[in-house]
Amino acid sequence: MIVYGSRSTHLKSEQLRNAVCPNCETRGQLTASVYGRHAHVFWIPFFPMGNTGILGCQHCHKGFKPKELDEKAKMEYKNFRGTVKTPLWKFAGLGIVALLIGAGIFSNKMTEEKVTELVANPAMFDKYTFKTEANYYSTFKVVEVFKDSIYVNYNDYETDKKSGLKDIDIEKNYDKDIYVLTNADLEGLHSAGKIEDIERTK
Numbered sequence: 001m002i003v004y005g006s007r008s009t010h011l012k013s014e015q016l017r018n019a020v021c022p023n024c025e026t027r028g029q030l031t032a033s034v035y036g037r038h039a040h041v042f043w044i045p046f047f048p049m050g051n052t053g054i055l056g057c058q059h060c061h062k063g064f065k066p067k068e069l070d071e072k073a074k075m076e077y078k079n080f081r082g083t084v085k086t087p088l089w090k091f092a093g094l095g096i097v098a099l100l101i102g103a104g105i106f107s108n109k110m111t112e113e114k115v116t117e118l119v120a121n122p123a124m125f126d127k128y129t130f131k132t133e134a135n136y137y138s139t140f141k142v143v144e145v146f147k148d149s150i151y152v153n154y155n156d157y158e159t160d161k162k163s164g165l166k167d168i169d170i171e172k173n174y175d176k177d178i179y180v181l182t183n184a185d186l187e188g189l190h191s192a193g194k195i196e197d198i199e200r201t202k
């Protein structure tokens, strides 16, 4: 369940020095306040949703909307409104999402570079995570390395989710039969985007 909603917080207040109260016509007693609404997800502020201004007279204690002011007071209110800034914390959720996306892209790039390097230089006990024809995930491990080919043992099992790999990646699942993959086969798998990851244990 995702808990979300919106909430208003006080941003800034200021007394308008020259504005006249629309009700009691006292000058300089109007206080303008601006409240900012923001969307939150699990109480983490995500993004601002606009500001609302209200005015209160300290003399007659009546409240007003900005549009109820006379033209001169509206100008003064607008000037004050121009000084109200949306605090950065109201963007916290968007910032977190941006960081996560950035970290994800970075981590994918690191994995890609590692795979490219390890495919070019296979070593004993390298464990490959690959995508099958039907886009399932499975693994094989390198059991012998030659100049232009490798011997591998395939995992007998496959899984439809990456998170399932840890369940099938156990020693007794590896077929003892030897399969030969040439370096060209490996490069082919790699350029087809079939190699998800390589784990080098030694």
Ligand SMILES: [Zn+2]
Pocket: 021, 022, 023, 024, 025, 026, 057, 058, 059, 060, 061, 062
């Ligand atoms: Zn008043």
